[in-house]
Amino acid sequence: MATKEDNYKYLSGFGSEFVSEDPRCPGALPEGQNSPQKCPYGLYAEQLSGSAFTAPRAENRRTWLYRIRPSVGHGPYTKFPKGFLTHDWDEQEPDPNQMRWRPFDLPKTPDVDFVEGLHTICGAGDPKMKSGLAIHIYSCSISMENRAFYNADGDLLIVPQVGPLDIKTEFGLMKVHPNQICVIQQGMRFSVAVNEASRGYILEVFGQHFQLPDLGPIGANGLANPRDFLTPTAYYEDMQNTSYQIVSKYQGGMFACNQDHSPFDVVAWHGNYVPYKYDLSKFQVINSVSFDHCDPSIFTVLTCQSEKKGTAIADFVIFPPRWSVQEHTFRPPYYHRNCMSEFMGLIHGAYEAKKDGFAPGGATLHSIMTPHGPDAKCFDFGSSEVLKPARVADNTQAFMFESCLGLAVTKWGLKTCQKLEEDYYKCWGDLKSHFTGMKL
Structure with a gap:
């Protein structure tokens, strides 16, 4: 092409x-009106509407197309x-x-x-x-x-x-x-x-x-x-x-x-x-420069909002290369249970919280309120690393589709594709108790 x-x-x-x-056709755009009686070059005027005609001006979406044949001819x-x-x-x-x-x-x-x-x-x-x-x-x-x-x-x-x-x-x-x-x-x-x-x-x-x-x-x-x-x-x-x-x-x-x-x-x-x-690669990362974590919503590129303010039908979130500088903080993604569904994909590289197993072209789904987080290897490293400014996710690009909706997995996703890892849960099996308090 x-x-x-x-x-x-x-x-x-x-x-x-x-x-x-x-x-190749200078002056093809009509001047002064959207649908003149005769368009330049003998074109047809056709409007493509992406919102209701009566949507508020700030939300109203439409484009006028000037084409050789109208799309209705089929x-x-x-x-x-x-x-x-x-x-x-x-x-x-x-x-x-x-x-x-x-x-x-x-x-x-x-x-x-x-x-x-x-x-x-x-x-x-x-x-x-x-x-x-x-x-x-x-x-x-x-x-x-x-x-x-x-x-x-x-x-x-x-x-x-x-x-x-x-x-x-x-x-x-x-x-x-x-x-x-x-x-x-x-x-x-x-x-x-x-x-x-x-x-x-x-x-x-x-x-x-x-x-x-x-x-x-x-x-x-x-x-x-x-x-x-x-x-x-x-x-x-x-x-x-x-x-x-x-x-x-x-x-x-x-x-x-x-x-x-x-x-x-x-x-x-x-x-x-x-x-x-x-x-x-043009995404301008915002992050913590003191301690603890900002929520992953700071990595949102685009959002599609629901009728409930601040709650997304879908967010497109990325985890790009960046500096990590927090002090006195477990820097990998924290263990988490969420009222949102989290579907992750990997474009290239190795995701920082699971460098083994999660491969480019694959995916994960952590459903509403199902716990997830770093595997044991990542936890051990994050708990003992010397905390100095460090680059995170270089040569890597992971992303997340996040939604307030409960996502149902299809038959193709669960069975037909034959790519689902039946033993994924085992990556957390090596997480041991490090409790040092009084044992009852």
């Missing part, structure tokens, strides 16, 4: 207005094989055990594209009610040829782990490498091309949108800076009289229709509802 460097940035935060036109939808993509959260009995998966398989055959390689691990909620989330793995070996995909159920936050993704969208082109992320928002059509067998993680939120977390006492600067989020530049292809398949994820099901032209025929666009990408 041809690529073109993205160069439009979030200059003043989410909600900003963006303007872009393909340089045949009827029919069922599309959905493989291991599911939102049936009752197909397995609830299981509160700590879970860890070995690295998920890359495709065993050379003919699996991004859509065909989607596998659901866990989730909760109902896309019909626009509430909840799902966590998927993608594993693909070939590019999507004359096929586009869109998600009618919600936003997709994509975390590549093996192999870069060339993503063609209605808004333009994005190249997303491991240690970068991208968000394709609800309803946006896209296609994924790969040059090698590729694998990664996906966080899907139903009917809501990701946003930057509030900074509170941190102040104006810190965490993910708005200017580091990149949106693509308009780039169109004029492919007529061809066979193109559009795959839709709708109410948890998969459907497909055919059309005789490329869906990536947008010559110009303007609005505040766009796909975007972000380089995790």
